[in-house]
Each structure stands twice: as structure tokens, then as C-alpha cells.
Amino acid sequence: MSAIEIRGLRKTFGTLEVLSGIDLDVESGEVVCVIGPSGSGKSTLLRCVNLLEEPSGGTVTVDGVELTDPDVDIDAARRRIGMVFQSFNLFPHLTVLGNVTVAQRKVLKRDKAEAERVARANLERVGLADKVDSYPEKLSGGQQQRVAIARALAMDPRVMLFDEPTSALDPELVGDVLGVMRGLADEGMTMVVVTHEMSFAREVADRVVFMDGGVVVEQGAPDRVIANPEHERTRTFLARVLDPAAARVGEVDG
């Protein structure tokens, strides 16, 4: 059984079809990077996997639970799915420790000591054990994103979703966050990462999925998809991402 099974997933906003029938399986322990131009639907795909967006059609099954079943306990299902956002979304009214313990306390009903123990262990994991008492506004973007990762990990998720986790960061802070994600991948976490970081995709991903226009155009081992893409659309996209200055006016499709 795959950790994530997506079948015929469609999503429309009004008359705009953002996802036009996606089929995707993610095996347990696999790291899948989803790449593609903006507007290709990759973030919407990720948000459909934990039902932050309600799919318009198709099914999503995570860890054996079909989330698109109308009778599913969505709150229980989301506990098993960690999500990391582009804009971190830390809770500004809580300290770092509060951010990492609040859902453990209120959702998993762990007692205070247990929740704090788990929080400290996960903050240690992301290299921020010394920041427990700080408020998010006092942290750099990279530190905030690592706290957000610790917050998700503290719920013991079966899969982790990353929605462009480094896109809002200053370039010199990207490395710390990617380092934490690489460590997670090495520990065998099942991960789906929407990203523009091609070097991360090449080195860490087991599989790269290229999306454009709401469909999966091609997928496969990173070396093959990134170094030797089959499709013209993939080639155009990669050429632009890997060497932005090289794009010629004629290639830009707006």
C-alpha cells in the first residue's frame, strides 16, 4: 500500500480548472519533489492532499484513509499529515515552545511534560533547542521555517508535505532549511516537496514530478527528469530555472 494514492484528482476554481486529472502514488519512505512553472497547479495539488483545498473530483488516500470520503474524520486524518507552508504560518502569539506544543496538547491530549519533551526533542532535531522561549517575530525566516517543521514533526506525522518551503527565504538562509529536510529524508520520512530548488531535488529526491497546466507531464528519477527530460515543456522550464539569464524573449510564454 502506498503512503499517498491520488486518483483522477481534479480541482476547479469557478470556471478555471487548476488540476485536470492527476494520478500519483507516493511510496512509504519516498521523497517526491514536484516542480513546474507557477500556475501549474503544484501547490493546489499539495493542498488537496490534506484537504486544505476541497478536490472537485477524484480520490486522495493517505496512509490507507480515503480523505475524499465524505464520512471521513478529516481532523484525525490531518494529524497524520504534516504540512509546511511557504510563509511559515507560525502562531505569533505563542512562544516557540508554545507553537510546537499547542496541537500536541489540544489535539493529541498529551500532558504538559510529555508535550514539552517531544517539542524540545524536535527543536533539537532542527537545531533550535536554544530558542524555546523566543517569540516567532524575533527569529529569522530560516529559523521560523525550522520551527514550523518541528511543529509538524511533533505530531508524529506519517507523511510530510512542503509547499515551497524556501521560496520566502533570503538566499543565505535556504541552506539551513534544506539541511533539515535532507536529514528528514535520510531518516526515511515520506515527503512530498513542491520546490524550485533543483539541486535539492536532484540530490535528495527519489523521484521528480514535473507538472504543467494542471497535469503531470512527466516523472521519474531526478537524474533522468532534470538532466535528460523527454518533453519539450520540461526542457523549456528547466532551461529557464537552471539558467534564468539565458531565456530568450521568444521562449517566454508569459
Place this chain on the structure above:
Amino acid sequence: MLGGEYGIFVAAVVLVVALADWHSLHVNFFNWSVAKGLFPDIITVGLRNTVIYTVTGFALGLVGGLLLALMRLSSVLPYRWFAMAYIEVFRGLPALLIFIFVGTGIPLAFPGTELPGGVYGQAAAALGLVSAAYMAETIRAGLEAVPPGQAEAARSLGMSRFRAMRTIVVPQAFRVVIPPLTNELVLLFKDSSLALFIGVSLTQRELTKFGRDLASQQGNTTPILVAGLCYLLITIPLGYLARRLEARQKRGRR
């Protein structure tokens, strides 16, 4: 130019000093023996009841306002309709009419029924009904000021809609609305004077009624002035506090 303005000012002061009947003013408005006779009752009865009416009315208004704000933002259409209708109606009516309605209309319509707490319950209900409508709009603005990513992050950690509201969104919203709610408290403190239209007994008199009764009893205006000073004793510091909180918040947001 400036000299001319000062000239007018000095002339006006000289005129007032020369023409005013200082003895009559002193006897009627600042009569020391009448003022002394008001204590301690004006504090232990008048101010005390004003505070009780205000605090209970504010508490009811706060609960009602929060409920209305949540209904106003609900995805359930009838809730939104009810909240919008309530807010429009109660903001469009004079507070005095509500007091007369609660104090006179309801006992006429339902003979024998009595709100819990008697006059105290009636005053709290009337103030609560009015202030809930104003506070609902303030709280709604506060709730909408919390970025949607906050609720998304909370939901992605497995919190229910209600839990996310209560633990993550509402606490952040209240930080935003504390200064305007403090201003609302000042308004309520003054509006509590309308309780005199409910028909209160001697021990239930608040500041305004207390001042009015003693002024007519003694044929002297001093009690009204002292009652006014008692209001200012509370409203000026509260208003100052509200401005301080607002300034601090602006600085905090940068």
C-alpha cells in the same frame, strides 16, 4: 496677529470675572456642604451601581458580540443573515429606546416575568443588547485581520474548526481589538446612566439618577457636578489607557 487673539481672550476673562455672580455660582454649583453631604453614598451607591451596570452589560455585550461576529463570518447563510440584521437594527436604534423596551415593554408584554437579578438584570440586558451590536463589528474586523494562513496551519495540525478558532484565531483577534473595546467600555460607562429609565429603587440608583435626585431634593446643582466628576474619574483614565494601548500596538506592528 497672535497678540490680537490673546487680547480677545483677556477681554473675555475680564468680562466673565467682572460680571459673574460669584456668590450665586458658589452656592448653587460648588456648594461645599452639599458636596460633603453626598459622601460616602455617591460612591458606595451611585458609583458602585454604575460600575455594576457597566461591567455586567459589557460582559454580556462581549459574549454576544463575539457570537455575532462568528455568525457574521460563518459559511451558514441564515447565521450571516441573523447577525447582519441584528447589527443593523441595534446600531440603528437609540439606546434609550432599548432601555425603555427592556424596562417597560417587556414587563407589559409578559406580565409577571422578571429577568434574573431584577433591575440589575434589566440594565445588564439593555446595555448588553446595544453594545453587542457595536462590539460584533469591532470583533469581526479583528477576526478578519488574522491572516488565513493561521487557521490553515492550525487545521493542518489536526485542530477542528472550532478549536482553531478558539486557540489560534480568537486570541490573536482580541489583541487587535483591545483598544477599541476599551473605548466601547467608556461609552458603556456613560450609557449606563440610561438605567434611570428602568425605574430603580433607592439602593439601585447609579450616578446620574443619584445626582439628579439629590439635586432636586436639595434645590442645588452641586450633586450633578459631583456625579459628573465621578464619571470623569473613570472615563478619562480609561480613554487614556485605550490611546496608550493603541499607540503601543501601532509601534508593535511597525
